[in-house]
Amino acid sequence: MQTEVIIAGFGGQGVLFAGQLLAYAAMDEGKQVTWIPSYGPEMRGGTANCTVIISDEEIGSPLVFHPKAVIAMNRPSLDKYEPMIKPGGVLIINSSMVDRKATRTDIKVVEVDANVVAEKLGDKRLSNMVLLGALLHQLGVMPAEAIEKALRSHLPERHHKLLPQNYEALHEGARFQVVEI
Amino acid sequence: MQTEVIIAGFGGQGVLFAGQLLAYAAMDEGKQVTWIPSYGPEMRGGTANCTVIISDEEIGSPLVFHPKAVIAMNRPSLDKYEPMIKPGGVLIINSSMVDRKATRTDIKVVEVDANVVAEKLGDKRLSNMVLLGALLHQLGVMPAEAIEKALRSHLPERHHKLLPQNYEALHEGARFQVVEI
Amino acid sequence: MDMIDNDTETLVYSRPNSLTDVSTHYCPGCTHGIAHRLIAEVIDEMNIREKMIGVASVGCSVFAYNYFNFDFVQAPHGRAPAMATGVKRVLPEKVVMTYQGDGDMASIGMAEIVHAATRGENITVFFINNTNYGMTGGQMAPTTLPGQKTTSSQNGRDVETQGYPIRAAELLSQLDGSSYVVRRSLNDPKNIRLAKKAIRMAFEVQLRGLGFSMIEFLSICPTNWGMSASASMTWLENNMIPYYPLGDYKVHPAVAEIKI
Amino acid sequence: MDMIDNDTETLVYSRPNSLTDVSTHYCPGCTHGIAHRLIAEVIDEMNIREKMIGVASVGCSVFAYNYFNFDFVQAPHGRAPAMATGVKRVLPEKVVMTYQGDGDMASIGMAEIVHAATRGENITVFFINNTNYGMTGGQMAPTTLPGQKTTSSQNGRDVETQGYPIRAAELLSQLDGSSYVVRRSLNDPKNIRLAKKAIRMAFEVQLRGLGFSMIEFLSICPTNWGMSASASMTWLENNMIPYYPLGDYKVHPAVAEIKI
Amino acid sequence: MARELMKGNEAVAEAAVRAGVAAYFGYPITPQTELLEYMSRRMPELGRAFVQAESELAAVNMVYGAACTGQRVMSSSSSPGVSLMMEGVSYIAGTELPMVLVDVMRGGPGLGNIAPAQGDYNQIVHGGGHGDYHSIVLAPANVQEAVDFMALAFDLAEKYRSVTVVLMDGMLGQMMEPCELPAMLPMKTEFPDWAVTGAKGRERRFLTSINLNPTQQEITNLRMLNRWAQVEANEIRYREYFMEDAKYAVVAYGSAGRISLSAVRTARAEGIKVGLLRPITLSPFPREAIYQASRKLDGMLVVEMSSGQMLDDVLAATRFTVPTEFCARIGGVVPYPDEVLDSIRNLVKGPLTTEGHPRDRWLKRMAERN
Amino acid sequence: MARELMKGNEAVAEAAVRAGVAAYFGYPITPQTELLEYMSRRMPELGRAFVQAESELAAVNMVYGAACTGQRVMSSSSSPGVSLMMEGVSYIAGTELPMVLVDVMRGGPGLGNIAPAQGDYNQIVHGGGHGDYHSIVLAPANVQEAVDFMALAFDLAEKYRSVTVVLMDGMLGQMMEPCELPAMLPMKTEFPDWAVTGAKGRERRFLTSINLNPTQQEITNLRMLNRWAQVEANEIRYREYFMEDAKYAVVAYGSAGRISLSAVRTARAEGIKVGLLRPITLSPFPREAIYQASRKLDGMLVVEMSSGQMLDDVLAATRFTVPTEFCARIGGVVPYPDEVLDSIRNLVKGPLTTEGHPRDRWLKRMAERN
Amino acid sequence: MPPKGRIVVNEAYCKGCELCVGACPQNVLGLAADHITAKGYHPATLISEGCTGCGICGIICPEAAITIYREKTGVVRATS
Amino acid sequence: MPPKGRIVVNEAYCKGCELCVGACPQNVLGLAADHITAKGYHPATLISEGCTGCGICGIICPEAAITIYREKTGVVRATS
């Protein structure tokens, strides 16, 4: 079993970190995992994305053309990645930043007003956690606790006071439901 | 028909120029010809040699292991090249500079007291011409006049006053006879 | 730039013609942009756009050829002065400039810049000193200040093991072949005006065949310095200018006579 | 060198131990030999032969490792300072020297020498300025004097197209990392004595961890200059010393305190 | 040992540290820079040598100098930077010194781009520097292998007094994967009898690559060639997947190898009897293994991120006896497994031929695509 | 035209001058230096550009700059110096510019020596720089060919916007042979539409090798590959001697080729039906010609002044179907015709085999010798 | 009375770096907090009256994004 | 009275460059015109009385070919 996730958005939206967290959690659960970012100067101020693959066996390509799931944190990401998702896959849209609906009907789509939720939680930088919570809930590869554990063990000690907020963001995200079409 | 000549001695004895002259002469006679020197810094103050090949057809290797003829202007050259000469070949020794006799009996050996002859002609730097004269005489690939012509056409104009001396050196060289064994 | 005035208004400033209509990839506030603009303005004013051949280097300004509205080539990292030499030797009537970062010119390209200068190569070099390797993400450059933190001097540049900064203008001014070598700063309007004058002078030097000219521009890199553009300007003023004094390091007597 | 006196005679001078019993390949009179000898004498006197690691360069002195009686490595053309950096960084207790010609150090190796100096690399560089590329048969070097004829400046070095000579000592003294940078000449006994003192000082600098030291030796190349050795010495005195003034170009205050 | 999630570049750096590297010399270049940055922090912290050189040219010569002392030393770079090292690499090879170089390839030629590519195969495998020499080349396909190959690279370099290159690409350098890091090895305390360390209480030593006498140089070259024959006899490494019953095989290394693995798995799921042979040592090349495998195959597919630089070596290994096709994306484009899968399907579909050159057919297909 | 007796290096220089070279940039190195020295005098005399660069690295980048203007430009060097040019060559190739480089090979690796050798075949033919690119490589075997190939090199470089290398060795550079020099060509007055000459009355132009977008880079690479296919179709050159009725053939290029010719002649005189196939373009390689020739042969002998770098290309060309032996001297040692003759005799004597690798057998023979 | 001027910020170029804001001697510049350019920046804009057309913002703008006009009273031409 | 000295020229090293000849303050050095070393040079030699053992020839000799002795009168040690 192999699950591929692409997380995409503007640089600075916490795209890469959300992906790493997912990867850490999967690793700690004993899975095979790869994380690969877009990189380099052309990314400066532009878009950023990363691909995370979680699998039970040795992972071949860390890049996939047809991911199982996508988190689209802005409009260009939605435009680019929606068509690629595997039928039956999952699309999480940050509806705070995206001004259109999904068009695919063969996938599960969740619209998450992540910026609003995050700001309610007191820190707009938590939007990536909210979206990650939504994703995990739909994907079912790991319990939300796995991410919480990963946060605890991989967030530097000095940031641990932020853990409760992060947990809550994950839980809030998980409450969003699939859009009925 | 191909004739290979090696001229060897100390740097400064006119080894390379004698070889070039031979090559010019052969070229002007319509022959194929190659001239190749030893080169590089390790030659500094040490030995110098060049190989001249004169032929009627396209010349393959410009280097040969068994030359038809050798001019040995010093002892190390004699030691090195005497054994390589083709049976029936020619060895010209500058006996002014070499303190031993040739040992081969299957070749024609000419001992030329070139320094003495040259000094008699008024310029000890003419010893290479004396030896070249001896070589040409034995080799018979070209008349001595060919070398004279080459001298005329390839010696810079300002040195032309030296031509008669050079001619004479060639002629004096031609007078030396093969050593009877 | 064209000064199109109308009845009631004077056009005080507009984008120079020698820049293309392309938005740069530089980070907000990056002084690469100011340097570009000034060079373009001078080229407009001197009306030499059609004579220009630029040599871009490897660094954040690698795409300079996209922004300058004249002929350009793009050199391997550090080799712009050699490439410019090649261009200038076959096209001596053209005005040839290189545009190089501090990693490019003062590190990997040290041999080429010193020799272009000593040859008195009749080219103009624009040197952007932003105390780090911007493009590759902020590593130490030869110009990084003692104690300055970069991604490859994470505890601050330790002069004992990582050496001292290079003052390029001082160094190149030592060479008999250099004719006009100055340092300017892009941190405030006054210094920017002075920088522009120097650019003008450098091109004049080249047009008159007086040989090698080089302008070092003290610059900012807000992204890798981790500061806002205006905080970066202050940092430049407080830290860079004391270490890299502004001024004219070499003005050949023949250059000193030029009036602009 | 061992000073073995007997009853009636004092040994005033004999070949130093730090030279091997090998005859050099240098041309008669070549001052590479004098430089070798002086370095070996100082090493004997300081008793550091067993601590020495030399870095030979590419030039007539490429075989220096055959002549110096201590450990040696041989660098690619121009890269001796980089190689020496590699050696010194892993063996900081050893005394590391490079021995480089003017083509090697001031032309192809310009980036490496400038950066070794600016890093304050704790090594000693011996620089043989003989105004040409000896080994390859006398081409123009960066140090060739204006108007000087070489096989690649056959009408005399034309500064307009071939550039100006580089004064290496002056240039390197500009760098904050250099601690001891001087120019000496090997043309007569007095200057040779001064050269030897400088060698001593350079090694002292390194032994005390004071950083980069470099001695430029004005040298002759009788073969390619086409003069006898003694005529070459005169030429050096009349032509080189005026262009390359002898003296101390950089003496770090900590170095100035060393008494030898 | 605990598994850590690490970026390839950083994992390689830490692996080198644990293998006892005494000195690192490098210059920043994407997509390798994290390796240098990691070393800039880690080496001084351990009291070891780190120098950010003024250029790759200087870096390789610093390595040259440090290698002369018998210590474990290394550099790392990416394509254009590696080109600048070619003279130094030839010198190091000619001096018969151990050296480890990590090359994190990017798109080329020229400045190209910073995306993953395998276009430097020829440069690294067939000698980008002048003269007759060989380097040992190890091509990891995942972060764990990259980690494991660092200690191996130092061991092989020392055993055979050889330049050893760990050839990766931007994908491997930039991706994170879990890996187990080896224990920290103690630093070397004994040094070979050629090491230049100061002639204390022994005869002087010198290390050089000049042999003005060609006969001497020939002897040196023959010694190196004979040593290389030993490397070929002992050190060939490759990995096979699903090859036991395979009728078809993909040959691919590094990132292309792991991408192909995905495709091979899917193809197997479709019932295609295809396997994967992944060369790990690109030099020495697993010529015989490929030849033996090829004799049981109906067809082969070579997958690369270059225009078939390894392809020629594979064809030579098979002696052109097996129908072979080629699948590649170049210039920094990374092929998706789906593209490789398509190529496998097409291979099976046929026609199978040993005529013509697989590169020519590929080039035609690419032209049609665009 | 009158024949002149000229040193290879000087003849090449004069031939380049007559082909209209507008700028020469170089750095002294034996055994190439006479070429630079000749240019230092000749170019300024004609009002053309000559710069003795500070290094080969600078020289190749001066060439890069000058080539951008559409002029005929060149450099020359020898092995270690050529290694320093690898980055620049890759850039020039990636920018699709014409450039002519003369490489007068010497013994290596490393500093090696200044004697003639062919150890840089792989570097020059198979891409010593990073990335996917090809150079056209011409290998003259005598001074006349060297002269003739200069104009050809410029023509090919321009026609295919390609790096073109005239690959010689110290023997050819240092020897004198009669040659006919071509007439002086007028200088170019028209320049291609990519030439950077100042945007006077036209749109600006720029020349670069960066393509941050891999897809763009791939398009560039494919364009270059397709152009290379044209080169392979049109520009393969080789020369045959005594091949009509040959049962055996020697394959050798450059100096090794002419040395082999001597041996072949003697062998013919002994009644051995042996011919010589001398590749002139080493890249593109006369693969098909060798394959076709090989089908009529009982055995082949490859002669090189390297450890069999071309040998592998020959074996691949024959698809390993013809028994092949190898004869080489390396590291600057020049084989005598007698050694080649011996190898021919041994080939004929047999045993003839396609098993094993000819290089291994040669290495064993060399070991026994020493 | 100070001269009157106005500026036009080209949003295709402005990256909201605020250098002009800090440099304006009249303090009449600010970022348009409610407005985002296609590239995602809040562009500079005149936030109050009082621009003199002095040209300083043009001198510091790294993007050459500003065009500056001054009402005619006498003819003054800024040189940056 | 000047001190008395003598020198020994090692012919394995001497290349007859004459630098010592020119440098000797006593003019007691010359080349042995009648004698050639294995390397083919006329070596330096004392051609007349009067060597003081001053050490100067040793200071200039590029080949370190000269050994210099001085008769003991007081103990003086040359530093070159």
Ligand SMILES: Cc1ncc(C[n+]2csc(CCOP(=O)(O)OP(=O)(O)O)c2C)c(N)n1
């Ligand atoms: C040979 C080579 N080495 C390294 C690099 C990677 N590289 C690209 S830009 C750069 C540094 C640029 O810094 P700088 O010149 O200071 O320009 P900035 O980006 O700061 O303006 C480096 C090291 C390269 N492209 N080529």
Ligand SMILES: Cc1ncc(C[n+]2csc(CCOP(=O)(O)OP(=O)(O)O)c2C)c(N)n1
């Ligand atoms: C990369 C490279 N380029 C060129 C050469 C050829 N080369 C050998 S020595 C030398 C010049 C040496 O001149 P210099 O450093 O002044 O030393 P000198 O012989 O004068 O003492 C050159 C160019 C080389 N060996 N390697």
Ligand code: SF4
């Ligand atoms: S990284 Fe620094 S130098 Fe580069 S564009 Fe951004 S601010 Fe400017």
Ligand code: SF4
């Ligand atoms: S060529 Fe010149 S530098 Fe070289 S050994 Fe001879 S005299 Fe000395």
Ligand code: SF4
């Ligand atoms: S022109 Fe002057 S006053 Fe007007 S906005 Fe710009 S800086 Fe301010």
Ligand code: SF4
């Ligand atoms: S300085 Fe220019 S780019 Fe910056 S905010 Fe002002 S107008 Fe915009």
Ligand code: SF4
């Ligand atoms: S020691 Fe002095 S006096 Fe004696 S030979 Fe030497 S220089 Fe002359």
Ligand code: SF4
């Ligand atoms: S200086 Fe030395 S080498 Fe020269 S002649 Fe005198 S003893 Fe001989």
Ligand SMILES: [Mg+2]
């Ligand atoms: Mg910078």
Ligand SMILES: [Mg+2]
């Ligand atoms: Mg020199």
